[in-house]
Amino acid sequence: MLKENEVFAVLPAKDMARARSFYRDKLGLEPADVMDEDNVQYRCGNGTTFLLYKTDNAGTAQNTQVGWRTDDINAEVSDLQSRGIVFEEYDFPGLKTENGVATTPVGKAAWFIDSEGNILNIFQRP
Template structure:
């Protein structure tokens, strides 16, 4: 049996400066630049850190790299839209005029946008995401 001490989510970017500015200034996350250009640590509430590493031949993920659990998707969508963030629209989901899926993940709401490297990030609220992941 493998003994896992901690899970460290990771994803790549082709521009550390733009990525840092987006996650720090636009989303308001605590971001730490790692020594010698090794990457960034996105420090999330609850103690989780996400490692973002530079990759010259970066290709954006074609899937959601992470969902950010928020208190109120509507409020966050409004705030981010005011900062110039565009929300994605997907076939197969009924999305309202803001791009929000109502009743996403067992009762909460959800929405998606891309970061400067083109990676897809989701927002989710409600008990569904908490119940799903514990």
């Protein structure tokens, strides 16, 4: 049954005003649906969406929470850096970034952290 239903990501935010400013000013996203002051939905490519919601649990996950697929990771990284985004640098067995971008057997990836401590990702398949 679930395989036929739309799926969307859910991201926590401690401070909705700060988070909305980050997603607007740094990522260039505007809300598609403001359900109320504590729940805002954003629409991205191919009809995909994510919900930003208020909770004190924001920033506690130590894993990638949302990712965007791109055809040109270098252009996306460069654009986001020009907006003030700082990409994470990793160096551990199986994953090393160079200038914020890791090359893996399944593609290239880059990670950054939003205003609420959520780990976000950009990914390019080979």
